[in-house]
Amino acid sequence: MTATVVDDNVVVARAPRVSVVRGYRFELVKLVSQWRIRLLVLACWIAPALFVAGVSRQSTLPADTLFGRWMHATGWAGPLVMLGFAGTWALPLLTSVVAGDVFASEDRLGTWRHLLVAVRSPRRIFAAKALASLTVILLLVAGLACSSTAGGIVAVGNQPLVGLDGHLLAPGDAAGKVLLAWVCALAPTLALAAIGLLGSVALGRSPMGLLLPPVVALAMQVAQMLPLPVAVRLALPGYAFISWNGLFTNPAQAGPLLIGIVVSLVWAVLATGLAYLLFLRRDFTNPAYDGSGRRAVTTGLLPLVGLTALTVAAVAVATPSMGSGIEQDKVQRSVATAFAHLYRMQTEQLHRPAVTEAQLKATAACTKGDGQVAPQGAGNDWRCVVTWHLPGVEAAGTAIYQLDVTSDGRFVADGDGPKEVNGYFLVRTPTGNAPNPLWQFDGNVELLDTSSKG
Structure with missing residues (x-):
């Protein structure tokens, strides 16, 4: 306690300010004491294991999902x-429930004045709430x-993983790439969390603050499905939820991933800074405060639109x-x-003489729309004829694929x-039928001209 002398006869005791560490602990306890947060933690630590184990035991797999x-x-x-599922649905919803409600809950309960009296620093309150929500999201x-x-x-075991260019990743290499992919997905998650903080501060008790992260994530997903230039796609923070695919090619397609991570982190920093400025300017004396619509647009929305334009140009x-x-x-x-990579896998399945990619000299001739349209852009009308050579065989082999x-x-x-x-989806091997790796396979075209063309 510190003492302040008001006059010769009166001494007023003033409590010291609450530190950020104490405020963080308090806010963290408040968050994890909520039943919905506890339920989310329980679900995130149990449900994925049950889902993956259950699907892996089924006869029908989600082949339309990457690596399914x-x-x-x-x-x-x-x-x-x-x-892939988390980046599309789970993470936007989780950031909404945690970061999108961390400030708005005080508005609904009308507890801002009590919190300010206890902490006596809006800056410390913001830091404590932001750090507490970040901790829960990371958990x-x-x-x-x-x-x-x-x-x-x-359920399945520690087996090698087939990459997106058909090459086989050893279990240790696969483990490292999987871990790195999840770490990279933290960047767009932080961007969505920062948008949740901004919505929670700017819109007060309005439910739109809670819905802002999933709405923004949905808008970015729709944008990724449209025929937009690559520069526009990379300028959206959600692209890092997609570009981790490039880790599973050889060489890795790191360019789009690095750009997506940087853009996401810039969005996270800017959105958090805007939320901080709005929080310091808000009116804590009005219990019916629901945010300033004009300030939310000028201070919250317009800078993010400007950032998007800047990153597109960059x-x-x-x-x-x-x-x-x-x-x-x-x-x-x-x-x-x-x-070429998958042909070697099929050769091993059938116990045929081993062959290398260099010996196969595989090439592909691809057209789009039966040659009636320019061979570029997305679509389900691509057709490729693959040609390869086997050592000691004069005639070249050919195979047709619809893409x-x-x-x-x-x-x-x-x-x-x-x-x-x-x-056919099965091949007859000496030990019985096995899935044919050449029947259907996933691949990835790097959108930027940064990888080796060899």
Whole structure:
């Protein structure tokens, strides 16, 4: 306690300010004492393991989900399937419930005056609430990652993982890439959490503050499905939820991922700073305060729109990325590379003489729309003819694939014959029928011209 002398006869005792550490502990206890937060923590640490283990035991796999077709073969596919689901749905909702409500809850309960009297510093209150919400969000993300990994390893085992270019990742390498993919997904998660803080501060008790992270995430997902230039896609913080795919090619397609992470972190810093400024300017004396609509637009929305325009311009200047990024030579190179890797896997299944990718000399000739349209851009009308050579065999082998290429560069190649190569989903091996790796496979076209063309 400190004493302040008011006059000669009166001494007023003044309590010291509450430190950020004490405020953080208090806010963290408040968060984890809520039943919905406890339920979310429990669900994130248990449900993914049950889901991955259950799906891995089913006869039908989510082949339309990235790495879903490999959930029978390796336990490392499960956490990647979960990461794809989390980036689309789970993480926006989790950031909404935690960060989107951390300030608005005080408005609903009318407890701002009590909190200010206790802490006596809006700056410390903001720091404590932001850190507490960040801690809970990190706990939830860690639960999703650890639980889904444990479920996959226990149900299927620590087996090699097939990458997006067909090459085989050893279990140790797969584990490192899976961990790195989840770490990279933290960047857009932080951006959504910062948007939740901004909405919670700017909109007060309005439910729109709580809905802001999932609404923004949904808008970014819709934008990724539209035929927008690559520069626009990379300028959105949600792109890092997609670009982790590039970790599973050789060499890794790191350019889009690094840009997505940087953009997400810049969004997180700016949105948190805007939330901080709005919080310091708010009226704590009015118990019916519901946020200032005009200030929310001028201080909250317009700077983020300006940041998007700035990042679009920066990416467009730094890289030649004003087109779709999906071009004929890139598609042909990706299909040929994946086919060569997977052909070796099929050769091993059938116990045929070993062959290397260099010996196969696989090439692909791809057209779009039966050659009636320019061979570029997304679409399900791509057709590729793969040609390869076997040592000691004069005639070249050919196989046909129908491709569905999405706007983010991911494609699914569907085998269209010959039957003994890729026309059926099972192959007859000396030990019985086995899934044919050449029947259908996933691939990834790097949208930026930064990877090796060799």
